[in-house]
Each structure stands twice: as C-alpha cells, then as structure tokens.
Amino acid sequence: QVQLVESGGGLVQAGGSLTLSCAASGGTFSSYAMGWFRQAPGKEREFVAAFSRSGGITNYADSGKGRFTISRDNRKNTVYLQMNSLKPEDTAVYYCAASVIPLPRRYGDYAYWGQGTQVTVSS
Numbered sequence: 001q002v003q004l005v006e007s008g009g010g011l012v013q014a015g016g017s018l019t020l021s022c023a024a025s026g027g028t029f030s031s032y033a034m035g036w037f038r039q040a041p042g043k044e045r046e047f048v049a050a051f052s053r054s055g056g057i058t059n060y061a062d063s064g065k066g067r068f069t070i071s072r073d074n075r076k077n078t079v080y081l082q083m084n085s086l087k088p089e090d091t092a093v094y095y096c097a098a099s100v101i102p103l104p105r106r107y108g109d110y111a112y113w114g115q116g117t118q119v120t121v122s123s
Contacts (some may be wrong), residue, residue, distance in 0.1 A: 002027035002112040009094060010115030016121070020081040022096030022114055030054075033099045034072055034079040035110060038092035040120075045095070045107055049074055051079060052103045059103055063090075074078050086121045093118050 008020040020036070034052040041100045049070040058070055069082040079096055093119055097110035104110060 002029075004034065004096050004098060005114055006094065006096050006114045006117040008062045009119045010121065011120045014086060014088055014123050017082070018086065018119060019083070020096075020117060020119070021093055021107065022079045024077045024079070024098065027098070027112075029077040029115045030074045031051045031100070033095045033102060033104055033110055034110075035104060036070060036079075036081045037097060037107065037110075038090075038099035039116075040089075040092040041093070044093075047105050048094070049081060050099075050103055056100070057103055059105060064075050070071075071092060083119070085118070086119075088123045091114075091119060091121050100121075 003026045006022045033053040036048040037045050039045040051070045067085045074080040096114045098112040099110040101109045
C-alpha cells in the first residue's frame, strides 16, 4: 500500500511558477511509475504528466508541454512537477498518483492517489 502526500500548491499570478512535490511512503517507490493529474471545478480529472518507473521516460499532456516538467528522486521517494508560465486555465486541484504500469496516462492506470493540492493562477 502506497501513501502519497502532495505539497507546494498555492496562489500565483499568471506567468509565474510553482513546484509541486509528492512524497511517497509504504511501498518501493522505484517500482512505480508516477503521474500528475488535475481537476478543475466542474471538470473531469485530466492527465498532466507521467514519469516511468524505469528508463527515465516522461510523457506530457499537450496542455503542459514546454511549460511543465516532471521529475523524480528515488532516494527521497518524491516526484515533482515544475510548472512555469502558468495560466489561469491551469487553476485546479493537482493530484499525484502511482501505477505499476510502465508509462501510464489514463486515470484507470493508477492504483494510488494523493489527496491533492490546490493551485490557483490569477490573471
């Protein structure tokens, strides 16, 4: 059983940056692919980025390509999401998730979820 705790959300002006962190415990972190999703009010949860469990492969939704960077530190059992050039439409609750699938993109591919952290981008 993996427990995930996100942090780093907050209020930022458009064009600003934030780095989200997700600390994992209770499992072998390096054996999981890690992902970030987000959910805006009234919308479905959507894929943001994923980092493979091996090989250092990353995958991004089109909305974040060139602006967001996912990384992981297996020594610290932590995955990060660096977000630059933030836009008001990036406002959402951001969730991290863990999967045994090598490079998952779909909500159903992930077995473990954090509680989320709010990101608000003001115009």
